[in-house]
Amino acid sequence: MVISRSWHDQVALFEPLCFAGAGDTILLLEDGVLALQSPITLASFLAKCEASQVSVVAMLDDCRLRGIDNKYPQIDLVEYSAYVDLVVAHDKQIAW
Amino acid sequence: MSAQKYLYVITKAPYSNATGIEALDAILIGASFELDVSVLFLHDGVFQLKANQNCALSDSSLPAIKQFTKTYKALEDFGVDELYVQEQSLAARGLGESDLLAPVKLVNNQSIKALIAEQDQVFTF
Amino acid sequence: MNFNILVTGALYSSQSAYSALRFCRAAAAAGHSISQVFFYQDGVTQANQYSLPLDDEFDAVSSWVEFSEQTSTPLVVCVSAGERRGLMSEEQVLENHLGAHSAVGSNGSLHSRFTVAGLGALHQASLESERMVTFK
Numbered sequence: 097m098v099i100s101r102s103w104h105d106q107v108a109l110f111e112p113l114c115f116a117g118a119g120d121t122i123l124l125l126e127d128g129v130l131a132l133q134s135p136i137t138l139a140s141f142l143a144k145c146e147a148s149q150v151s152v153v154a155m156l157d158d159c160r161l162r163g164i165d166n167k168y169p170q171i172d173l174v175e176y177s178a179y180v181d182l183v184v185a186h187d188k189q190i191a192w
Numbered sequence: 193m194s195a196q197k198y199l200y201v202i203t204k205a206p207y208s209n210a211t212g213i214e215a216l217d218a219i220l221i222g223a224s225f226e227l228d229v230s231v232l233f234l235h236d237g238v239f240q241l242k243a244n245q246n247c248a249l250s251d252s253s254l255p256a257i258k259q260f261t262k263t264y265k266a267l268e269d270f271g272v273d274e275l276y277v278q279e280q281s282l283a284a285r286g287l288g289e290s291d292l293l294a295p296v297k298l299v300n301n302q303s304i305k306a307l308i309a310e311q312d313q314v315f316t317f
Numbered sequence: 318m319n320f321n322i323l324v325t326g327a328l329y330s331s332q333s334a335y336s337a338l339r340f341c342r343a344a345a346a347a348g349h350s351i352s353q354v355f356f357y358q359d360g361v362t363q364a365n366q367y368s369l370p371l372d373d374e375f376d377a378v379s380s381w382v383e384f385s386e387q388t389s390t391p392l393v394v395c396v397s398a399g400e401r402r403g404l405m406s407e408e409q410v411l412e413n414h415l416g417a418h419s420a421v422g423s424n425g426s427l428h429s430r431f432t433v434a435g436l437g438a439l440h441q442a443s444l445e446s447e448r449m450v451t452f453k
Contacts, residue, residue: 102205102236104285111234114301115308126332157339176343183448184318184349190314191451196444214358214398221436225444313443315323316451317358 109134109141112192118149121182123174129158132166142170155179196312197228202237203317206261212240213260215317220263223271230274231267232304233296237317238281240264241292265294278304320344320351321446323439326453327359329370334363334377337452338384345388352446353391354381355439356431360452361399364392366428382430396433406433 109131112122122145124131131138132154145152156173159166166173174182183189200219204211215231222229233241240261247259267275275296282288282298289298299307308314322341326333341351356363368378385392394404405413407425427433443449 100208104236115305117305117309126336176339177347179340180344180347180349183320183344183450188311188314189448189450190308191316191453198440210358210401217397218357218436218439221440225437225440227440313449316453 109137110144112190113141113144113148113150116148116150119186121151121153121186123179123182124152124154124158124171125179126155126158129154129162129164132159132164132168132171138168142168146170153178153182195226195228197230197310198222198313198315199230199232199308199311201232201234201314201316202240203235205236205239206245207257211317213258215315216260216263218315218317219267219272220270223267226271229272230276230307231272232276232278232299232307233281234278235281236285238277238285238287238292241275241277241294241296242287243291243293245293261293267294276304276307318349318448319446320349321439321442321449322351322354323449323451324354324356324360324363325358325451328362328365328368328377331359331453333360333452334381335375338377338380340450340452341384341388341390345384345390351388351390352442353393353438354385355393355395355442357395357398357436357439359402361394361402361404364394364399364404364428364431365426367426378428382428385430392431393434393438394427394431395439396435399427399433409433 116122142152152170153172153174154166156175159173200215202212202215206212219229219231241264245259245261247256249256275294276299277296279298279300322337324333324337328334344351363377363381365378370376381392384390399405404427405425406427410425
């Protein structure tokens with residue numbers, strides 16, 4: 097057996113939230129939408145987002161592609177036209 | 193108008209990938225634009241700054257891997273204002289400030305949030 | 318609004334080209350302009366004219382070319398990131414004396430719709446445009 101990946105996991109979902117502030121939006125894109133399949137951690141993530149006034153949206157087609165249903169009323173599924181509008185509405189986009 | 197603020201975030205360790213080398217290229221260009229440039233090391237990115245990296249291989253018949261991380265020491269001379277390191281990334285890897293090859297500023301998540309908020313542009317590597 | 322797009326994900330191995338293209342098309346459809354699409358790191362591989370996906374697969378290179386032709390959007394490849402990965406125009410192949418000895422042949426591997434520039438072009442465009450959007 098060979099291990100060539102780092103031992104240290106990246107906390108992909110929670111970390112951007114630590115750096116996000118009121119009015120920011122977190123878009124789950126590509127494999128980001130897999131977060132919708134983590135019932136235990138996603139609930140606390142969404143609670144923290146709500147508390148810090150950060151909204152969460154997920155790319156509709158990336159969910160569809162992967163056969164993932166959105167069971168969370170707090171998460172809006174968006175299309176690319178909405179992604180464009182989000183970029184216009186916020187002063188910068190950061191890809192984590 | 194004051195100089196625009198550009199932040200370059202490095203999240204990956206060196207050598208297994210070209211991320212550090214190509215981040216450094218971008219940082220040096222940013223600094224040449226007279227921008228207000230700073231760099232933030234997160235996660236395994238803190239290993240970019242680990243002291244005592246040794247590129248001398250046990251097999252001297254092969255060319256050594258380029259020790260590009262020396263450039264981090266010189267960033268100050270190129271006008272890069274600050275190297276920030278996330279405190280918890282360093283601690284989680286059993287490292288302290290004295291294990292690093294250059295002087296840095298340790299920051300917690302609250303400071304990183306403020307740092308990111310004041311940037312005009314953020315590049316992530 | 319004016320967007321500067323940065324693409325860093327590899328051709329075929331990542332969804333980067335697909336996501337970036339969908340975004341660019343949506344932005345153009347909404348009346349926004351794209352000052353350039355800049356390819357850096359592994360993203361430079363999205364300019365390889367010799368890419369040959371299967372018939373039923375997404376053809377990133379052709380899709381970029383088509384988008385660029387329809388919208389007059391410049392497609393810019395980082396020169397050093399490209400050369401390190403064998404992505405070169407015919408001119409670069411000759412300049413570097415690679416010629417017939419090169420895996421890419423003397424034609425160059427870079428699709429002619431793409432141009433090469435330094436990282437200065439990325440920074441210049443990010444200063445001049447209103448938003449930078451990155452696709453990894």
